[in-house]
Amino acid sequence: MIDSTLPASFVVTLSCPDRPGIVHAVAGALLEAGCNIADSQQYGSPTTGNFFMRVEATTSSTQDGLAAALEPVAAEFGMNWEINPVDRKLRTLIMGSKDAHCLNDLLFQQRSGTLPIEVPAIVSNHRDLEGLAEFYGIPFHHIPVTADTKPQAEAQLLGLIKEHDIELTVLARYMQVLSNELCTQLSGKAINIHHSFLPSFKGAKPYHQAHARGVKLIGATAHYVTADLDEGPIIEQEVIRVDHARTAAQFVQMGRDVEGRTLAQAVQWHAEHRVLLDGTRTVVFN
Structure with a gap:
């Protein structure tokens, strides 16, 4: 169990067809969940037309709360995505x-x-x-x-x-x-x-x-x-x-x-x- 009173670090990974607005939408959802983005990397493949992103963020929200904030964005852009605690082995x-x-x-x-x-x-x-x-x-x-x-x-x-x-x-x-x-x-x-x-x-x-x-x-x-x-x-x-x-x-x-x-x-x-x-x-x- 993650103590919701203490900031926890998560890594969000996602891929989807590339189109404008993905980074803005993901950042907005993370802000909604009270996240502070510690690291963000993204890549759009000119060969396959796919977009990839990895974000590390800290938040006092739970993993379920973070997922709830990201779900509408994932559905809108047709994303394959995961959330994992940064320190989980x-x-x-x-x-x-x-x-x-x-x-x-x-x-x-x-x-x-x-x-x-x-x-x-x-x-x-x-x-x-x-x-x-x-x-x-x-x-x-x-x-x-x-x-x-x-x-x-x-x-x-x-x-x-x-x-x-x-x-x-x-x-x-x-x-x-x-x-x-x-x-x-x-x-x-x-x-x-x-x-x-x-x-x-x-x-x-x-x-x-x-x-x-x-x-x-x-x-x-x-x-x-x-x-x-x-x-x-x-x-x-x-x-x-x-x-x-x-x-x-x-x-x-x-x-x-x-x-x-x-x-x-x-x-x-x-x-x-x-x-x-x-x-x-x-x-x-x-």
């Missing part, structure tokens, strides 16, 4: 397989308070990460996956998502392809890290492929999960420079560092409600 389920670097980065940042998520469960198709989950005191769920058991495994995963009220699922080097049905159910609520600077070097051993081709840049891509493998809307990418003197093993180590940073940044922006979908692209207010 997003309930996040993390999935991994054998590589621990991305999972460890996320859990370390979560524990240190720099990543606004809470993690009630870790899921893996192997047991390699069980010790890491135990170290951080998070329940570990081993869900093996084979071609024959995949439907049952995904049903078990969805059961955990429902049981723990999961709002975001993070694939931290989870080396299993999700079914189209599961991707649809998790649309806009699942983030994957791809161990290359998409769309190059897909498939197995991307850093070895990059080394064999003599690349000068390697990187990682964090994107939303879709049924189109590794082609979901991109949230964040990072590259680092390499040269001919680096070995493939060094590429792997350098790549792991980039993967961890890129995934953590994408998760942070999503948890802070800074990422809005625009078809196959994202608008990221950072």
Whole structure:
């Protein structure tokens, strides 16, 4: 419960077809709710004709009171919109397989308070990460996956998502392809890290492929999960420079560092409600 006698901070995110008057109408509704706008960002896409806005505001009103003030504006402009308390941590389920670097980065940042998520469960198709989950005191769920058991495994995963009220699922080097049905159910609520600077070097051993081709840049891509493998809307990418003197093993180590940073940044922006979908692209207010 939010104490209505004390100012509370909320973040409002919205998208709708672009037309004049949106910012004025939103600001007026926030004023009606007694809000003080602390930060406001907006973007009108010339490609899709859609408008996007993210506003942080403080008010002595409740979340319901703020919603009541915004509802007429949202209806008038045909908005998709959300209101979230600024300091609320997003309930996040993390999935991994054998590589621990991305999972460890996320859990370390979560524990240190720099990543606004809470993690009630870790899921893996192997047991390699069980010790890491135990170290951080998070329940570990081993869900093996084979071609024959995949439907049952995904049903078990969805059961955990429902049981723990999961709002975001993070694939931290989870080396299993999700079914189209599961991707649809998790649309806009699942983030994957791809161990290359998409769309190059897909498939197995991307850093070895990059080394064999003599690349000068390697990187990682964090994107939303879709049924189109590794082609979901991109949230964040990072590259680092390499040269001919680096070995493939060094590429792997350098790549792991980039993967961890890129995934953590994408998760942070999503948890802070800074990422809005625009078809196959994202608008990221950072």
